Amino acid sequence: MASPSPLPLLLLLLLLSAAAAAASSAAALGFDIHHRFSEPVRRWAESRRHPGAWWPEAPQGSAEYYAALARHDQALLLHRRNLAGDAAAPAPAPTPELAFADGNSTFRLSSLGLLYYAFLELGTPNVTFLVALDTGSDLFWVPCDCKQCAPTTSPFNFEFNIYSPSQSSTSKKVPCSSSFCDLRSTCTGANSSCPYVVEYMTENTSTSGVLVEDVLYFTQEDARSKIVEAPVVFGCGQFQTGSFLDAAAPNGLFGLGMKKTSVPSILSSKGLTSNSFSMCFGSDGIGRINFGDKGSAGQDETPFNVDNSYPQYNISITGLQVGNKTTQAEVYALVDSGTSITLLADPLYTQLGQAFTSQVKGSRFTSDPSVPFEYCYRLGQNQTTVSTLEMGFITKNGNLYPVLHPYALLYNTQPRTLVAYCLAIVKSSNVNIIGENFMIGLRLVFDRERLVLGWEKFNCYNDTSSSTLPVNGNSSAPAPAAFAPSSFTPEATKQKPNNAQAPAAPPRSSHSSHLNVMANKFLVLFLLVVAIL
Template structure:
């Protein structure tokens, strides 16, 4: 009897030690690291391309085709939101069509399963290609193998933390404007369907799930009860080489919001040149730790207009200068209250300008390169491209500066707006957004800059950087 009592006491003591150690480790996670990072890789890196390395102009055609779709739907979504005060209706939007241009890896579930995710500051939902609700008659869909039909898939049944959101719950009604209205039974999972102008579509169910992330101190931690989409069906080629989307918009259920609850309302990234090869890797960091990259100039700050264009990261632009001369652009182009305004978007490649700004910029820049033979790239919807094989002189290109209302200036690198589109061909990297319309600073324009988003302080920091890890 005494021996059994001693054994019981030893077990209790051992359990207490393990609990105490786990508590200490959790506290060390909180005190020793206040941020975490995710690797960023361009979506055209060789390992993401099924059919080998694409020619440069073919990659550009791919980028611009989805840019056009994306911007068209962003504009339509905003117009429909403006009318929502009087009309309430389900909306299928392509905001989350997932054709952002930089990719990270994310671990989803318990135990975690690893996936390649598009990083998209214009999307509110994090979703992954997924199998859920399998039955014995469909056992082939529920196996433990990592791929189905050649695609990597999250097997919800293998995750102990996967918890579908019931369609009768209050959360289903507010989790996304893309929720379907059908609810056969109170416990039926809350469903969504995204339809795209390109003909692509993603459908699935919402769930709460655990996401495991790496910390900047080398440890790992878990974010629990993150709303994700379990996408069971996709159509079209948009998601061909990725497993899902990491939604980073400024909304209640975006991944950014969950990260902010634990690490503070800040995140930063430094986008390497969009033509970089696989070895050029950087990180997106959530939390108060500053990115490890070196900057080659002073960090400048401007205000983040988080309420101007809901869910997007808007900035207050007041004009554009080229070669030291301010362009004659009507102020309503930059005024969000008049259908204008400007956002930063990691999921759009080119920079889209409302038409009055676009025409003014193109008039000046096209004159600066008019000595070169103008060419047309098949399938590439850019107005002005030229032959650069005969000794292109970059000094001919005047400096373009985006001026913010509070005095800050963004000076993109010249090859971020005179872009290499194909061998021996360069193009002026702008597209018209129409008018009235929101202007978008795309990821090519953002490249080789460190961007710091302070959501609590409502400010945006930016500094030129080679985006190399120090």
């Protein structure tokens, strides 16, 4: 039996000693908990010349930093699987869970719109891309043989890769005769390359090019750790416009929608996984994605409202629960990881805001017009925590979808002090979107076989719950909610209804007006700190 690494044991001793010291001096017990790669832990380990301690060499928050974490986590996972090899191996599942070859870690990046991103390997030889994960669209595309793409050097000083079919020995063109080709009417012949155009609703934002097929690399999430080479169809994005030339998915967008063009659909159609996947949104900004994950027996669920002409992850909301108030509602909402801040239309927006306001103590904060949130409140002079109200959406079958991190925190810059907090929702004219900030603290299961959304409280490692928010946390921390912006820039990542990727009409209902523009989707770009005047 292999001996355990001494670093976790030493960290545990540190935590226990801190807890004992706190217990001896105060009735209210507590102690600081540090991330394993935080500077305090690093200084402590280096001062003791701890053998085997490992830290990413790249600056914290950079793409290289997260890539190193992903590689380290994957190596650690392989090591643990090897240690378990002496035990009797379970019978292999007919459709195992898959993760990207670089691991199932995802990262919430503040400089790229506070969305979750993942590293993936594509082509032969394999090339790495950092793609935004979007349950609100279908097509996976990357910059390719670029005629107009985003700069290759990102805000991290990290150089993005560009795909080229001619440089991959496994690349194949997708002909116009393919069932994946929606723009056959524009083709010059059945064997010519199939073009694609996806237009988005904001600032003339679009991507266009040709469809190609190539190998996307995964690893099985079991003791075998087998590499799976999955041929997938994706967009060779030769032209990007609008927001894709700046900070919205500059290295590609990974559509996770229900249509046959999405990668989850392709994986299940080839029998590589079950037709389901899960995403976990950690409060520390590090998440997980697993393809083929069908959830757990204890999760809560609600059915999807599926329009077969344009299927989306659309659920029914029948009420709101905010603190001790319950309000009835009857609306649809999209569950969209590609929207950073939740968008609500009236009457849901006002109902939630008023229920929140009626139970909050403190004066309204309205002095900064750059803050996009309406329901903001100042902290008292001696207030050290923000107590959260229990909040959530009551879904069609009566289950409560909990909102665990509903607030954005507003700070002064000099000195940096928390002065206010806001209910982090933005008013929409005609669509309700449960955005990424209302997914934090949950593992969401998109079960496309049973057509249900499942969820449970989770922090991507083990179950968790919390009732208060710290006011003196790390300024670079991406959670519990986004820090307030100094500008509010909506960016769309939904298709317009005038092209082959367009949504059809929403499910027939007297309340369908909430979904009459399915293409409205916003990505809110944030600065970590706002100067409050």
